[in-house]
Amino acid sequence: MISRDTPILELNNVFHSGQVESGTWLQRIMGSVKTGLILKDISLEIHRGEVLAILGSKGSGKRALLDVISRRTEGGDMSEATTRGQIHLGGSVLTRKLFQERCAYVTRRCDLLPGLNVRQTLEYAASLTIGSKEASGQGRSSRVRQVMADLALTQSANRSVNDITRCERRRLEIGVQLVKDPVLLLLDEPTRDLDPLGAYLVSSMVSADARRNGRAVALTAETPRSDVFPFLHRVALLCLGDLLYAGPVSSATISGSPNADSQMRRHHLLTYFADIGFPCPRMENPLMYYLCLSTVDRRSRERFLESNHQIAALVDKFKAEGAPYRKAFGFDTDETLAGGPMGMGVPPPPLPPPFSQPGTVRVAKALVSRQISSILNFRLSGLGQLCLRVLSLPLFFLLLWLFYSGREAYQRTYVSTNGLIFNFLAGCYFISIFSTVCTFPVYRTRYFQECQEGLYGGWLFHLAYSVGSLPFTIVATLASSRIAVEVSGLTSYESWLYLWGIFFACHVVAEQQTLAFMRVQHCSLSAASNSLLTSSIYLILGSGTLRSLKALPEWLFYLTYATQPRYAGSLLAGQLFSVNPHAIPNCTAVPPLLPPGPTYSNIGVSQREPIHQALVISCGYDGLSYLTERYGDSVAASPPSFDLGISMAFAAGVTVFVGILFLLPLPAVVKSKFRE
Template sequence: MSHLKPDSSLSCQLVLKFEEVGYKVRVGKEGGCLSSCYGGQKNVNEKTILNGISGVVCPGEVLAMLGPSGSGKTTLLTALGGRLNGKLSGKITYNGQPFSGTVKRRTGFVTQDDVLYPHLTVTETLVFTALLRLPGSLTKAEKVCQAKRVMEELGLGRVAHSMIGGPLFRGLSGGERKRVSIGLEMLVNPSLLLLDEPTSGLDSTMALRTMSILRRLAAEDGRTVVVTIHQPSNRIYNMFDKIVVLSEGSPIYYGQPSSVLEYFSSIGFSSSISVNPPELLLDLANGISLDSEQTAENSIEPECGSKSVKEKLISAYHKNISTGLKTELSSINPNNNNKEWCTSWWEQFTVLLRRGLKERRHDSFNNLRIFQVISVATLGGLLWWHTPQSHIQDRVSLLFFFSVFWGFYPLYNAVFTFPQERSMLIKERSSGMYRLSSYFLARTAGDLPMELALPTAFVVIIYWMGGLKADPVTFLLSLLVVLYSVLIAQSLGLAVGAILMDVKQATTLASVTTLVFLVAGGYYVQHIPAFIVWLKYLSYSYYCYKLLIGVQFDANDRYQCSPDGTSCRAADYPAIKSVGLTGIWTDVCIMALMLVGYRLIAYLALRRLRPR
């Protein structure tokens, strides 16, 4: 990609070194009650996933990690990208320094599974990423131009205006989605580019074209490129500068691809027939020696034969390659360079806000949601049609309906927000694309237009149809109270979703919470026992209901309380008296604390979601 030159402020060359990298995971289950009661031991074992793997990749080089499925390729790549959770032994350095936020923002990581926004087009996907990740020294037009160049380079021009697609509607093909994922990382010219199976899902021609681009990216722009690949073709195999071959987590070869046949022949694994090096490596990593393949097939215990082959290969690696590799690693002493965020907080916020509005325009502004709200408002208006002022019970019930509907409808919508974007958030945060605070505020602010427009339309319809106080100031205050409650309900939904990060669990908890708030809202139960009265003070529905009552009624308002025409004070009506008409500003302040508190909890819960 010769015409995608890196900006000096964006990137610098990076040397990746990994020495004796090991990784183990715990398998099995702990002993139950019987084992613990009778002194039994916990049945917990450790499985070795990576076992003493070393190597170095310099700028301009492409390192490929080869091996069969389950050999540890993806685990090692994840560890090199600083995304592996758990205890990792050994040492991994980037220009002589450990992994840090600075390194993260200089690293491009392409996962095997494509994590993309389904409702964005290819152009929108790449342009928004360019605006977020390219440095502030470039203008917006230059960033857009960079995105279009990457599209053309990867052959995506034909589908530039096509949506990515998802499970519910058709979009790009698997190969096209893979190229978009690669383009997102190539876009920023990272110092270190890590790719997990970049050719999976691509035909041989497009796979070769993709690897050719990666090869040029390394050679011409001085990038450090590491890929995992299962079984490359000969043409792709010859593009690698170095390869690491893994077998069940242990290295059996490290060095130049051209030396593979010579090396394995020197340790007794030669073949009497012509064989492609990639095929030879895969057979050996599986414990199959070509000259002994027939013997292994006819053997009573073929597993024993494969184990002996693997043990011999590992032993030969430590004897012939390991010592020289240690010398190579100790002789390289790179310099370290740092880099700050590419874009300012405000730039990140505005780009994320625009991207969010485009991605969710098909969900937030859909006809079904609008129909739901308008139909409920119209039906409610007909049921409470021009309620007489003397029918105080109906008017109070209408106000409680306001607080119930707009206390729970936005909560259920907000619960889905973060669980649905969990994989995307982890991916982009792992790349250091933006600050969490800019994402959080942009994501929540992007929901406001629809979250506030629908309740406004709802109140406009049902307020005047329902015969509430025909005063513009009272109407405006009632609308503000409802919108206030909507923001708090949305905040609680965001907090529940961010804490649990599971849609089913979050909706279950939201259902229980709404039921409690509904009962304790001050309308159904007006005399709550003292030992549980604190519940109503946790319910924002109670405060919304109380504020609506306070806006709609004065203490001296009268209503007809008996058939003979006797009038009573509104303040003495039981449903109003139970909540009171005083302390309005205190209630406003308590709701403000809820609004800020719930959103703070949601933000802190997202901070626990560690990028990988």
Template sequence: MESPKFDVEAQIQSSSSGSSCENREALADYTAGPGASLHVSSLNYFVKRHKTSKSGCLGCCSSTKKNGYSLVEGIDDADKPILRNVSLHLQPGGMLAILGNSGSGKTSLLDCIAQRTVWGSRQTGTIYVDHRPLTTALFRARGAYVMQDDTLLPFLTVRETLSYVLRLRLACSEQDHEAKIDQVIQDLGLRAVQSSVVGGTDVRGISGGERRRVSIAVQLLVEPGLLLLDEPTSGLDSHTAHHLVVMLSQLAASKRHTVVLTIHQPRSDMFHVFDQIMILSRGDTTYCGPANQLVDYFTALGYPCPAYTNPLDEYVDVCSIDTRRTGTMQTSMATVQELAQAFKQSDLAQRITNALPEPDSLSTGSVEVVRDRSPTWISKVFTMASRMNMNLLRARTGMQMRAFQMLLFGVLLFIFILRLKNDQRSIQDRSGVFYQVISAPLFIGMLTAVALFPTLRSSMSREVRDGLYYTPVFMLGYLVHILPFTLFSSVLLSSAFYWATGFANSAMAFVGFSLVVIATQFVGEAIALIMLALFHDANMANSVSALVFSFTALLCSGFLRNIDSMPKVLQDFTYMGVQKYASEILVAHEYPGLTFTCDDVNSTSPVPCRYLSGDAYLAANFPNAVNDLQRNYYCLVGYCVGLYAIAMILFSLRSYVKRR
């Protein structure tokens, strides 16, 4: 059965005038048609070897074998083969199960089909979808990839999860929106849990099998012709796993989705569910053909299936390499090589070769994901902000961190300081308070981001690769999400703490104090985002951010050491810290016009009378604070904008590398 060819450009032009989901899908006939045909021809996939040395010495080289491959340690110029000469053919609406032991190349094959190979890898051979050479745009138009790990926001309900994803994917009427969600929920048997929160590792929610079905439902919203699933039964009990595979088989049969999945340790009653079975071993194909011919094929090669034995387990074991001992490894490697060679010469392999499209039958028209079927980027920004807000509002701990952590800091600081006076001791009190005001919000912003952002980062990474949006759009959505909480918590702290402590009785001084708190908290979160872009490990990002904040606070604030007394090199470095500008804003509003009293020389433990006025203190410690006030405000805004822009650029680069 040959897949029909479509005039894609004509479809695009004819769909631009509608407003419903059906009218606005410029590739409507193309994407919502029957399951896609899949042809893979002579696919080879290589990744770069890493420099290794068992002795630990740099440059030491020794010849060895690892996992059956000959390599020279310390040399990284040889590519490691992951897939070797893999070919397959799958008709529209078919279901292919890819089996093999760990390291056989199952996930790598799906990654190649989904155009998600790792950075620095090399791929040869050809892949066709609907008789078209596969591109990233074509896969996004015709395919979907359900990866092994679920990256769902834990505090959204099942229906909300699907609703937000659909709003990011398609611009359609509310009626069509709800109809699509109802259909997917019905197809995947999620109606009973559609109002339950998804849950996660630390959040009680739906079961693991239901959560896996939600991940599949997210991809089925656009009715993909080709559905790839990486070990969808991983972590599920045998009954739930069987039910999930049967459901996928029914989807392939009724909705004409073409389904390709990897599976680990399938039950024997799954044997007849699959249309096609592929067995890989170390990147070589040892079988690829109809499921009902599997036993006969291996029996003819001298490997009959014992009675009461699961054929899938039996032949995966036959095609596995036993690495426990050198002798058994060599024997099993020789067996696998014989099986791979036998398959290349078999009628099954010849049928696959004959089914591959001829060059003159290929369609060369370009297929691009049409932008007018997708919401505008502004709409996506606010949709993502709404989704983040909904998830946060139900997360009690996260909500408390965002809204009230700053207020708690202010209460503790007030208990320590109480009411400021105008004696010589109050100068030190003010310096201590200002040092905390420019330091603590940085740490609070950082800790909040490190605690809450990694979950969103995982979701972003998956959805960017799925083509829902670009990274800058996500980062703008995150900005819209955090700004109200940052403003609320900072103003709440300032309103309660500033007047209670007795700072300068001036509206401008209060505004300046509030802006400093807002900016430093935002800068702390922005720097944490930069570290989370550079380091995947949140603990590492936390440690590096804390080190940066501690060093810059010591160096740049001017409260612990007079900046003019530092070596010239360190003085120049102070301009790199936001604390310099924040501290000068605070003292420029607080000290002018203040008069300080001196202790009676006959009193117990009198404090030396160093400054009789706030102006004298400024002249000695912050001589340019008042004159540079406007510049300091500009620098504060520049830090906020610049650091967040750097975070956006780094995450964009990170996404680009992963897309490659």
């Protein structure tokens, strides 16, 4: 049990070094950018129910301080950074695992899935953070309702996240982290880009939640407004990594403590700076006034030197005399017991035990359900995804039906049927690539943000995404294969099954191949281009539609056995040429050989022989002969079930390979790009 006198968060002599200038992605990967001290000897603490505002101009180290507290500077994300000092949470050393279990961090950029409404967003956030032990009673549902009530989101519960105001979205982003009831909440610029009323609402609700639930809150701000001053209990002023002040913004003491110092009420922001010769003028915003005091003036060389010297003196002054202010309480217990400004008649309750973590199966189920719900929501964003996943491929096959359905008998040649097979394969590959690059990025961004919170790993995300996409792929390929059966003139249900299996396998291979490129490439256009190029090479070399496999060099011929289009093209050609041999008349090539004018009966004997030979050759050339010429004897004689089985095996193998790829770590600079 954490006592009231024990700070929730305590930092002692924390130093942090890392990248101090921007560079190219290659320089950051190679570690050749300039590094230096970002935070210098930071000591501060936050008690239960307090809100700490970390103030500073751009580049002062506010976000770096939050990253150090959240332990994101450890390990993979910022491996080039080093941190020294002591950080404790409730008396225990704050590790990355402990922070992920008991604390929460709302970053400046927090992407939400566009197809979900407010209630669904919070419910799925609870499913990913609260285990089955709290699933009933006072578990996830009650927690979601309470968070919506605390953040005034109940009236917007059924509205899409795309239709809510900016202030409501910011409160929803905070609510996503509050559903797990953290002991410590970090907020990076929570009032950024909000209007005055929105900033006031967010600040007041965060402060009320902290006092009501005994939660410690630390937030950053560059331009704090005067109307949020009453909702802050502590403030930390930073300038270029140095601490100018850390302590209460108003007077406070501990009621009933026999050792309470009578001068503790004087230990706050205004009295400190007044005592050292910098009183805040009347009718001035104290936060902005002292923030300007702690900002380097760069308008001229003289002002730069003067302000830099003044800030250095203020830093040294606080190191020498700031300990009593740093340890003072940010609110008065007497005021709280008497019914203080937030209407709290009792002190904050004891800290609740942490929620149990959900199991892997439950997390996977939540991810799949969230993905399907974001698509099947009958809103504009969901309908767009649904059309791309389900309707784009059948629409392409309908276009093929318009071109090929009206063919006459003389147009049903080997060349036209071979082109139809190529269009079948190319459509499955290219439409799958197009739909994947259009729908996957939003899930990828959310994955990298939630992965940083420790909710799940890459392989689980890939598995859930693949399973969630499976129903839409089945529906799209079933409809497309039915259209393909009508276009090709096939009649049996067995042929429909074979075509559906091939289309499904090709669609999955192209989708997983595109996911592999998008795993390492942030630009969707670049990933699509690379996937299209790879698929084009497969189709040219392995399908047998653009070039005969027997005409390839021997080494390239055997290499085609490692491509999925070889088996897909073999099955489709076998169905369209061998299963229905009467679709192509055997003697359509003879009439063009006749000379103009005379018929076969009245031409000379010397002219009849070559025409007769051509007639014999043409009538003896059937679909099996064509397959043998394009693929060779072994492939032409292979059963359709074999080609279908190999194609399905390719789809499963590529899926497993991409899942392994999601297990491999990425450089920190690449992951930060994906989170943006």
